[in-house]
Every structure is written in structure tokens, then in C-alpha cells.
Amino acid sequence: MSANGARGEVLAMLAGAERRLCLTLGALAQMETAMGCDGLVSLAERMRSLSARDLTTVLTALLRGGGEDALANGLAQAAIDPREAAEAVAKTFAAAT
Numbered sequence: 350m351s352a353n354g355a356r357g358e359v360l361a362m363l364a365g366a367e368r369r370l371c372l373t374l375g376a377l378a379q380m381e382t383a384m385g386c387d388g389l390v391s392l393a394e395r396m397r398s399l400s401a402r403d404l405t406t407v408l409t410a411l412l413r414g415g416g417e418d419a420l421a422n423g424l425a426q427a428a429i430d431p432r433e434a435a436e437a438v439a440k441t442f443a444a445a446t
Contacts, residue, residue: 350367350369352369352415354444356371357371357372357441357444357445358370358371358415358444359371359415359437359440359441359444361433361436361437361440361441362433362437363408363420363427363429363433363434363437364420364427364428364429365428368412368415368417368420368437369412369415369416369417370408370411370412370414370415370417370437370438370440370441371411371414371415371416371441372411372414372441372442372444372445373414375410375413375414376410376411376413376414377389377392377410379406379409379410379413380392380406380407380410383406383410384403384406401431404431404434404435404438405424405434407438408424408429408434408437408438409424411437411438411441412424
């Protein structure tokens with residue numbers, strides 16, 4: 350598997366497999382809606398202290414942005430280590446800057 354760095358894609362190990370994540374406009378919109386945020390400023394504030402539910406929401410959106418719909422759809426059942434999830438989210442946001 351490879352990632353398109355120009356698009357901001359990253360690869361991360363999740364649930365024992367390499368997965369592609371990407372911060373897209375659609376992913377941001379999904380996060381805003383799911384977390385009840387009114388715009389990017391509100392979302393940025395919320396991202397400073399994520400709950401486990403928020404982390405799952407963000408990870409799901411980033412996986413979908415990377416084309417990993419199968420894992421995103423079954424994320425609640427996947428055995429993903431919370432540290433792996435947090436690292437994958439941080440890595441994806443860093444790649445988008």
C-alpha cells in the first residue's frame with residue numbers, strides 16, 4: 350500500500366494492518382456534524398480535548414477520507430489500540446499542514 354503525500358495521505362498501523370488516512374473537506378464536515386461543532390474554529394477547540402467517542406469519530410472520518418470505508422464502517426468492532434488511533438490522527442493532521 351502506498352500513500353499520496355501530495356494529497357496529504359498517510360499510512361498508519363491500525364488493528365494489525367496498514368491503513369490509509371487523509372484529511373479531506375468531507376472528513377472535516379463529517380467531524381463538525383458528528384461532534385456538533387459550528388465551523389472550523391469550534392472544531393479546533395473541541396479537538397484539544399477529545400473523548401474516546403470523539404477520537405472514534407475523527408478516526409472514522411480520516412479513514413473514509415483515505416478510502417478505507419470497510420474499516421471505517423466497522424470501527425466500533427475493530428480492535429484498535431487507543432494509542433495507535435491517537436498517533437494516526439496526529440500524523441494525518443500533521444501531513445495536512
